[in-house]
Amino acid sequence: MKKFTQILGLIGLVVLGIGFLALLIGQKTNLFINAHLVVGGGLVLIGLLSNLAGFLDYFRKRAGRAYSGAILQMMILAVIVFLIGLISYQRDLMMDVTRDRLFALSEPTKKILKNLPGEVKITAYFPSEGFDQGRQLLKLYQGESKKVKLEIIDPDRHPELAEAKGINTYGTIVFDYQGQQTRITEPQEDRITNSLLRVSRKTSWVIYFITGHGEADPETEDKGGLSMFKKFLEDENFQVKKLQITSQGIPPEACLIVIAGPRMPYQPGEVEAIDHYLGKGGDAVFLLDPGVFSNLENMLIGYGIEPLPGIVIDQVQYLVGMDAMGLAPVANNFDQQSEITKTLKGKLAAFPRVRPLKIMGGAERPGKWTPLVYSSATSYEETDLETLFKYGRARQDPADHKGPLLLAASYQERIQPQAWEENFKGAQIRIAVVGSTFFMRNLALDVYSNYLLAINLFNWAAGEQSQAFIVPHTRKPSRIFITAGQTRIIFYSSVLIIPEILCVIGLALWWRRK
Amino acid sequence: MRVIGAIFWKELKGYFLSPVAYVVLTGFTAISGWLFYQLLNYFLRITNIVSGYMVKGQIMREWTIADDIMGPLYKNLSLFLIILVPGVTMRLFSEEKKLKTEELLLTAPIRMGQVVLGKYLASVVLLFLMLIPVGVYMSLILYYGSEPDLGTVLSGYLGLFLVAFSLAAIGIFASSLTENQIIAFFVCAVIGLLFFSVGLAARSVGVVSIFSRQLDLGELLRQLSLFEHYSHIVAGRIQLTDPVFFLLIIIFFLFASRINAESARWS
Incomplete structure (x- = not known):
């Protein structure tokens, strides 16, 4: 009977865990979640109460204290690690090691950002998945000029905000300067910089x-x-x-x-x-x-x-x-x-x-x-x-x-x-x-x-x-110039000879020790 | 330091006096060599036909060594590491437990942290040796290639080491949990896979509310994804969170291994 209630308690833990996970993702209770929480909680309670004396006895022993202490230490460690990760995430520093500076703004863009006459609000309608490059690019603009105020809205999560602005395309970016607006649907540097330039100018441009x-x-x-x-x-x-x-x-x-x-x-x-x-x-x-x-x-x-x-x-x-x-x-x-x-x-x-x-x-x-x-x-x-x-x-x-x-x-x-x-x-x-x-x-x-x-x-x-006129940074082409003979040498050495040598040494050693 | 050195040498000898090191080194070198050769061959062929990646007759991007040889090589090798690294680390504590030599470590006047660190460094050295051939391929590319993107190629190689060393820390933790090497292997592989694939789940979750506070669960999962951080490094866009993430993984799992092994002292 005792064993049975212990198993029930363990099952209860699993059911309760699943219930909490479903609640975290779904954000709304339903029959499935409620049933899991109630049944899981009940089973855990049964397992706990029917084995209470055993539990207390276990934690009084040295081993029990050691294991519970170890779990506690790991939890504290996880919290510390999480906090350090959070701080580094908030710092949001980035190093671009590419030769062609693919993840940096071009000089003309920097110049335009420096000469912005006032605060420009950029609202990007990016879904939570995708548009990483666009997101990163806009953060570069934000980091470059304090006059750029950036807001990223997920149109799937906030359809009411997207509808209010008449957004019907993922990736739309709206630029707002003193009531003057312009928008683009391609989050590329040339388009963004052009839009910043246009929205922030005061003269009327008529064609x-x-x-x-x-x-x-x-x-x-x-x-x-x-x-x-x-x-x-x-x-x-x-x-x-x-x-x-x-x-x-x-x-x-x-x-x-x-x-x-x-x-x-x-x-x-x-x-x-x-x-x-x-x-x-x-x-x-x-x-x-x-x-x-x-x-x-x-x-x-x-x-x-x-x-x-x-x-x-x-x-x-x-x-x-x-x-x-x-x-x-x-x-x-x-x-x-x-x-x-x-x-x-x-x-x-x-x-x-x-x-x-x-x-x-x-x-x-x-x-x-x-x-x-x-x-x-x-x-x-x-x-x-x-x-x-x-x-x-x-x-x-x-x-x-x-x-x-x-x-x-x-x-x-x-x-x-x-x-x-x-x-x-x-x-x-x-x-x-x-x-x-x-x-x-x-x-x-x-x-x-x-x-x-x-x-x-x-x-x-x-x-x-x-x-x-901004030419977005792209990786310049690179080529390899080798002869057919050199390709063969690369094949033999990388695929056959080096593994062969390692294999032979391993076999000899294993045989000797055997 | 002396204790760490002694344990390190003992473990390293253990690797090279058993077939483990040779199986791992041979397997990884053969796989990485084959993959490299295939990518190189494809690159040589494709660059002779068209000058870039084309969609509807237009070049969307040019062929580059960084994007079309080394990038795919690094990304594929990181997946092989999920299988190979547990093979390297699975015996570190499990074997001690099974052969009952763990008791010697537990009763010796040494700190468990030193034991963990010594064993971890031994596995790191083996992984370092395992990844050297990839450096040879990289050197070949840099030697024969015209205008390769050195920064991106090198940062991708560095990322590969970070992935290997992080998986080794996870592996040592898995090994400290059980005396069964097979279980240690699978625990490490599963945790490694979880860290690799957790970013995929970010697509289906968004901002959630916990105790009336908004939490972007999708972003949190992306930040927990080893592959996401590794992809940044391979692309040449190193954010502060990327190296910090790998360091925290290593520190967390090494500490967790120490805590876990230490608790055995009192059981």
């Missing part, structure tokens, strides 16, 4: 899309519209507005104007207004589709770039599924020096219906053109557009320009304002020209790295690259 000539509409949601890209621009805290050029010219608050694929020529007065705006240090993005005369070509030639009249065809590297003629060439030849394209190394961009560009020597303006993207060597410029579009035939003639063909370029010119000049916009003229709007229309914006190229282009043209 005007010129309308009235059949341009792509930033509000249209069909395949030919730019609504997706407009949303991305708004996420970057830009205001996107449409503009019909009047006698007033370009409004002074414009940080950038966009000519997105006109289907009709601009009137001379409009061209003059754009030229005037650029001359005062304005910035513009020209997206000129093939086969259309926009009347802006001559103005661009004045700046030193000529949009060629043909269309680029690449029947080897083209976007499969869009058309079978190679009218959507895929490019991977990006300039590695430009701020716009240096993050695109190893990536691809698709350009459905693109016209080639040509940078001209001896231009009137003193600025510098930078070629950004080239098509592949298998591409060529089809100049016979009539046959192409009327009969669906394309053939490379000897007169056609052969690839690589320039698809996008950027222009930068420093200007000195005269004392009497009004509405002076900036010390630089920035122009970006692409031979296509289709690459950033809704139908192709999410293809390959088109979005990245478009957003980089706009950020640069809006004049923000000096602070906001």
